[in-house]
Amino acid sequence: MFQAVNKQALSEKVFAQIRDQILLGTLKPGDKLPSERKLCDMFAVNRGAIREAIKRLEQLQLIQVQHGGGTTVLDYHCHGSIELLPSLLLLNEQPNLSVLKSVLELRLALGKEVVRLCTLRCSEATLSKLEEITVSMLDSQSTIQREELSTQFWKTLLIGSENIAYQLAFNTLQRTFTVLRHSFRSVLSQEWENPKQYQSMLRAMQSRNSAKAEQELNHLLVTALPSSLSNMESP
Amino acid sequence: MFQAVNKQALSEKVFAQIRDQILLGTLKPGDKLPSERKLCDMFAVNRGAIREAIKRLEQLQLIQVQHGGGTTVLDYHCHGSIELLPSLLLLNEQPNLSVLKSVLELRLALGKEVVRLCTLRCSEATLSKLEEITVSMLDSQSTIQREELSTQFWKTLLIGSENIAYQLAFNTLQRTFTVLRHSFRSVLSQEWENPKQYQSMLRAMQSRNSAKAEQELNHLLVTALPSSLSNMESP
DNA sequence: ACACAATAATTGGTATGACCAGTTGACCAT
């Protein structure tokens, strides 16, 4: 009936505003940000809040701060962190289809590699755990439960792939999709509604057939795409 | 002859210390960070510096802050940003070989996709620009110049791939390698010392042969690996 | 002894105002 109230720290709001202005291009690379004192006036908050926001922007490589020399906007195409994807995706009211396509492509490419490496490297114990999860998926009742199991499945795959870089990259991707789903309930079909496909992939992994496993994953992810985005070039 | 002097803001030092303690596992997931006031005493700095550091840590998803309820350490395996790779790589005095291997695998996988997509999508103008760059590479004198040209080459590839997610992911990877080279001059052979291989790849792209281009990239990147890391499973 | 509401203590969030420390540019002397 009621919705949770949106509480947000001041530094958070300041951060979001400046970030979006940079991503929208209102603030262009090379531009100087107003001085911290001026920003205090403009946002009507104290300097601490401004500085905290600036630290976050710096962390995302959106700006460069120089002691005594002002703060400069960077080109996020060249320096921006991949953590910007959620913000880029939802810059306007509707999700940006071009960005969405990019994210899906990235997920597909990374996913394939994870499945491949996991197939080649993972222990029997990992395969057993994956087996357990798919079984639970098949007789799961609620969507929310299948979603949780799907997350479990991927987490296990990532551990099996023995690659921390992929693990961290997936964290970012997951945040991106979380934000997306939160704002737009059904932009994407949910791959976790297809437990049988998970099982097919696992079968391939159990026989250590990485090519087949990749192919099954491709099927799992691509069939979940809306037609407007399905014009991706497959290998 | 001379080196730039290492100047670092206080909040920066605080940030680095806490970050490393989390990555090292001294601070475990679920642990409570000391309160901001206590941290002030421990680090002997002002509360503003502490708070700025905390904002950065939060941005990296290393901690979770709750108004009035303290600050909790998160499991970076599950939540951490991919921006942690540079720190993970150089946690101890020597680069962590396991992490290094992960990063190289990620670079290879992403690189292949970028080359593939660029081959399929890029304009003739992009191909011309790539041609220019490789020509410059061939008659470049200094290493520093080849490095710059190599960066140019990749930047152009990324634009040609028309995928913002890959672009941002590469920014992170580039930072990782920059940090690595900065600390350890010659852990890796430098792929930009092999201009001919760049040209072979470009030839494949010009004939829109994405499979061949991928293969040439594989050769370019894999031959640059030290033998201790070359036991990667190739597809 | 237990449940529960009121209260106190703790923790993060915001606000001022001051001063320190680099950067920049104008001006000047060499």
Next chain:
DNA sequence: ATGGTCAACTGGTCATACCAATTATTGTGT
């Protein structure tokens, strides 16, 4: 043209107070 001096500006640090949310404690009634 080079380097020094100075003032104005910008980011960095500090101390202190108070607001706001959470958590622990206390006290009350049953």
